[in-house]
Amino acid sequence: MNGHPVIETRQLVRRFGTFTAVDALTLSVEPGEIFGLLGRNGAGKSTVIKMLTTLLPPTSGSATVGGYDIVREPASVRRCIGYVPQALSADGDLTGYENLLVFAKLYDIARGERAERIRDSLAIMGLSDFADKLVKTYSGGMIRRLEIAQSTLHRPRVLFLDEPTVGLDPVARVSVWEQVRRLQSQSGSAILLTTHYLEEAEELCRRVAILCRGRVAAMGTPAELKAAVGAGATFEDVFERFTGADTMLPGAYDETSQTRRAAHRLG
Numbered sequence: 365m366n367g368h369p370v371i372e373t374r375q376l377v378r379r380f381g382t383f384t385a386v387d388a389l390t391l392s393v394e395p396g397e398i399f400g401l402l403g404r405n406g407a408g409k410s411t412v413i414k415m416l417t418t419l420l421p422p423t424s425g426s427a428t429v430g431g432y433d434i435v436r437e438p439a440s441v442r443r444c445i446g447y448v449p450q451a452l453s454a455d456g457d458l459t460g461y462e463n464l465l466v467f468a469k470l471y472d473i474a475r476g477e478r479a480e481r482i483r484d485s486l487a488i489m490g491l492s493d494f495a496d497k498l499v500k501t502y503s504g505g506m507i508r509r510l511e512i513a514q515s516t517l518h519r520p521r522v523l524f525l526d527e528p529t530v531g532l533d534p535v536a537r538v539s540v541w542e543q544v545r546r547l548q549s550q551s552g553s554a555i556l557l558t559t560h561y562l563e564e565a566e567e568l569c570r571r572v573a574i575l576c577r578g579r580v581a582a583m584g585t586p587a588e589l590k591a592a593v594g595a596g597a598t599f600e601d602v603f604e605r606f607t608g609a610d611t612m613l614p615g616a617y618d619e620t621s622q623t624r625r626a627a628h629r630l631g
């Protein structure tokens with residue numbers, strides 16, 4: 365984990381009217397690091413991702429991704445990132461292979477390289493046996509893994525995952541974690557993810573930032589944050605301490621509103 369940060373933000377702010385959704389965010393993510401953004405609903409996590417993926421201009425402050433400025437060099441930023449949004453991005457009426465082919469063309473991968481890239485991506489995501497099946501027959505976890513494969517075909521230096529496992533059952537969630545880890549170790553890409561699942565953050569992320577009303581309330585490794593809260597503290601204790609949560613359930617909250625029944629919607 366050395367070299368220049370692949371993501372660096374300085375006093376990044378985003379306002380909607382008079383409301384400040386992201387307030388003076390300063391953080392950096394190292395090459396190959398899995399970094400988690402945590403926070404309650406409305407804390408500003410998706411807004412951070414939208415700014416860093418150049419979908420939303422910041423109000424003030426600055427940020428670089430892959431060394432490129434998100435405001436001055438958005439095309440260069442887009443070329444070195446992959447983004448899996450919360451919303452469904454796979455087409456149920458195409459096979460897994462066909463979905464990946466669409467993205468291979470979109471990313472301008474040379475015709476002669478496409479088949480091999482697609483096969484590699486399917487293998488990394490554990491989907492080789494399902495390449496020729498229609499995506500509407502996939503489980504929610506498989507769809508998520510396909511979407512991650514889609515977004516990493518061009519081997520981005522930085523991958524953004526916005527709630528990669530929301531709405532998945534625990535078994536599917538663990539399979540997504542395993543493939544994300546495998547992807548990270550094989551590709552060396554840095555991954556910035558948002559999640560509501562504290563065990564997911566603790567399991568996957570080297571470091572996390574806990575956002576509260578758009579501000580960083582705490583940042584560090586899960587072990588450092590637990591130690592800062594006190595002997596015997598759990599990661600749930602850390603979250604509650606820094607978000608002031610009083611309705612927090614262990615592991616997840618407000619799941620109903622967030623649940624993304626991807627397989628169902630495709631069916």
Ligand SMILES: Nc1ncnc2c1ncn2[C@@H]1O[C@H](COP(=O)(O)OP(=O)(O)OP(=O)(O)O)[C@@H](O)[C@H]1O
Nearest residue numbers: 380383384385403404405406407408409410411412
């Ligand atoms: N386009 C917009 N116009 C006005 N307000 C917005 C807009 N986008 C986001 N917000 C507000 O900014 C705040 C942060 O939203 P954001 O979606 O970034 O939160 P989040 O932490 O990702 O939440 P969740 O966990 O529910 O996805 C919220 O109060 C939201 O209502």
